[in-house]
């Protein structure tokens with residue numbers, strides 16, 4: 001048996017990205033780009049693995065930790081890590097790494113694009129032209145809602161939230177935010193304003209959710225929240241589907257409690273093509289592409305590989321979620 005460590009990657013990555021790993025480790029990889037690795041294969045591979053490079057679509061729970069007798073590190077190709085049981089990983093002494101910072105601007109770009117799309121009815125307009133239904137110019141034809149000088153409410157003021165605030169300020173928007181901890185330095189530097197969650201949703205024309213999915217944020221967007229929003233306001237979610245009670249959002253859209261929604265994430269992904277969201281003109285749905293630029297995805301893949309390499313060489317990783325595991329060594 002080889003004495004090299006074994007790294008298993010749960011989705012096909014470009015060869016030039018993983019070449020460096022191959023210089024010191026044996027690398028196994030699920031060879032399909034479009035399909036997630038089947039659970040049984042992931043479990044089998046985990047038994048041999050010192051490291052896993054995982055996707056946010058892989059559920060990483062106790063069964064995996066038990067199978068991974070040699071497992072030292074899991075590097076998740078995402079900034080979010082709600083697919084991984086962090087508390088248990090820590091108990092098992094397994095480091096969990098993620099990809100913050102490198103995706104901040106790209107994700108903020110997408111969040112703001114979605115805001116533009118819903119406000120100005122861009123997706124609807126594109127479809128209308130392509131389907132040959134553009135009959136004439138008329139005064140209120142495809143008239144949307146302004147972006148400039150409106151109020152954006154950012155829920156979850158992490159790095160992506162700050163980057164989004166800068167974009168909004170460039171469009172002369174009034175920027176409100178809500179966060180667990182108030183950020184006086186950011187308020188001062190950018191000129192953004194803190195609000196309680198209920199006040200934020202009441203005052204905003206665009207409510208943008210960027211909060212990580214945790215036990216506290218799961219299902220935080222309820223019927224009552226949508227009812228508090230202006231009837232002319234839009235809800236935008238670039239975080240995780242499960243922060244929203246989707247049935248409640250559907251009802252709010254149907255009953256005109258809010259004007260529309262821009263959704264990059266869903267409780268179940270990929271979304272069922274029959275889902276009622278997809279039949280609504282005032283819903284823009286994207287396939288979870290917040291960080292999906294070639295530059296950023298490349299940087300994320302490289303960061304995962306680098307974190308794995310550092311941990312396997314007993315060096316300090318760049319971005320670890322459960323630092324206690326590394327410090328304990």
Ligand code: GLV
Pocket residue numbers: 056077078079080081103239290291
């Ligand atoms: C994507 O959703 C991420 O968490 O990076």
Ligand code: GLV
Pocket residue numbers: 155156157178179180181211212217
């Ligand atoms: C949500 O508001 C958070 O705590 O970031």
